[in-house]
Amino acid sequence: MNLRQKILIPLVGMVLAIYFYSGKEEFKPEMLKEKRVIVTGASTGIGEQIAYHLAQMGSHLLITARTEARLQQVVAHCLELGAASARYINGSMEDMNFAQAVVKKAEELWGGLDMLILNHIGKSYFHYFNRDIEHVQKLLNINFLSYATMSVSALPMLKSSGGSIVVVSSLAGKIGFPWTVPYSSTKFALEGFFNSLRQEFVMQNINVSITLCILGLINTESAMKAVSGIYPIPPAPKEECALEIIKGGILRQREIYYKYMFTKIPTLFRDWAPELMDYFIRKSFNVDNLNQD
Ligand SMILES: NC(=O)C1=CN([C@@H]2O[C@H](COP(=O)(O)OP(=O)(O)OC[C@H]3O[C@@H](n4cnc5c(N)ncnc54)[C@H](OP(=O)(O)O)[C@@H]3O)[C@@H](O)[C@H]2O)C=CC1
Numbered sequence: 481m482n483l484r485q486k487i488l489i490p491l492v493g494m495v496l497a498i499y500f501y502s503g504k505e506e507f508k509p510e511m512l513k514e515k516r517v518i519v520t521g522a523s524t525g526i527g528e529q530i531a532y533h534l535a536q537m538g539s540h541l542l543i544t545a546r547t548e549a550r551l552q553q554v555v556a557h558c559l560e561l562g563a564a565s566a567r568y569i570n571g572s573m574e575d576m577n578f579a580q581a582v583v584k585k586a587e588e589l590w591g592g593l594d595m596l597i598l599n600h601i602g603k604s605y606f607h608y609f610n611r612d613i614e615h616v617q618k619l620l621n622i623n624f625l626s627y628a629t630m631s632v633s634a635l636p637m638l639k640s641s642g643g644s645i646v647v648v649s650s651l652a653g654k655i656g657f658p659w660t661v662p663y664s665s666t667k668f669a670l671e672g673f674f675n676s677l678r679q680e681f682v683m684q685n686i687n688v689s690i691t692l693c694i695l696g697l698i699n700t701e702s703a704m705k706a707v708s709g710i711y712p713i714p715p716a717p718k719e720e721c722a723l724e725i726i727k728g729g730i731l732r733q734r735e736i737y738y739k740y741m742f743t744k745i746p747t748l749f750r751d752w753a754p755e756l757m758d759y760f761i762r763k764s765f766n767v768d769n770l771n772q773d
């Protein structure tokens with residue numbers, strides 16, 4: 481390496497570091513005080529924990545899922561935790577009219593919206609693709625189209641508040657893992673839709689941030705039930721995961737990776753050595769533990 485390279489390379493590195501990391505705002509819980517937030521898929525799992533964190537930070541909450549009894553319990557606990565207000569609306573995100581009705585409810589309650597956290601997913605499986613295209617279609621509606629529908633409906637309110645869209649996605653939306661064909665399709669769709677939309681927001685000076693959350697395995701009941709004994713990486717805690725999602729959204733980050741080691745590193749490998757990445761993934765799955773029914 482000649483002298484010029486010895487000087488140039490560290491210099492470029494320093495400039496890039498300053499450009500990307502300067503002006504990074506520190507997270508403070510009070511940033512969420514009185515913020516008006518919709519959280520979908522909040523009857524259990526990560527969504528439930530997001531609601532509890534926001535409640536402790538003093539947000540106004542509108543939570544949604546299908547199971548009304550669970551939503552009532554979550555709302556009650558949110559109020560105990562200090563939410564500025566907490567309401568629910570129950571229904572299925574398979575119905576785009578319901579997806580729009582959730583946003584309408586927020587407009588009726590608050591006259592505006594600061595953050596839309598899109599988190600829900602429909603039931604799927606962790607197994608070889610069973611060639612059921614109708615299931616793929618249904619999951620695309622629940623896991624993708626309803627996210628797009630809600631974002632479109634909420635955009636006027638988010639534009640006037642300079643708010644944020646938070647999209648809960650997965651490593652399965654960055655890398656092709658086996659046994660997640662329908663689910664992975666919906667997460668890749670989110671990547672394309674929201675990364676393209678973010679470009680258009682910048683070009684049109686629309687001050688609405690879009691944060692994609694790239695998650696690895698999280699210790700929610702449904703995920704644990706789906707992958708027990710098959711997936712080699714230990715699950716991360718849903719409570720901490722939920723907090724990282726909130727931080728990424730309020731700090732208007734482009735993406736968050738959680739747990740970083742198990743999501744960002746594989747994503748880098750995906751681009752540097754895709755075949756090697758695919759090989760390691762196939763080798764790391766305990767195929768023998770996969771129930772053969
Ligand atoms: N857990 C994990 O390992 C990982 C999770 N993620 C992502 O995190 C998010 C949350 O996952 P997780 O907490 O594990 O999920 P859960 O299965 O624990 O919760 C799913 C939520 O969605 C709701 N839901 C299910 N079907 C529908 C429907 N048709 N319409 C509306 N709501 C529905 C459920 O409530 P109800 O049944 O009452 O409708 C529930 O509140 C998802 O986007 C997932 O892809 C990403 C990577 C890893």
Ligand SMILES: C[C@H](CCC(=O)NCCS(=O)(=O)O)[C@H]1CC[C@H]2[C@@H]3C(=O)C[C@@H]4C[C@H](O)CC[C@]4(C)[C@H]3CC[C@]12C
Pocket residue numbers: 601602603604605606650651652653655656657660663695696697698702703704706707711
């Ligand atoms: C198969 C899981 C979906 C479970 C489900 O049906 N949830 C809804 C239940 S409800 O309708 O009753 O509410 C998948 C959910 C999360 C997936 C995991 C994930 O996203 C992280 C990893 C990503 C990687 O690409 C593949 C392995 C994952 C562990 C992935 C496995 C499938 C899920 C557990």
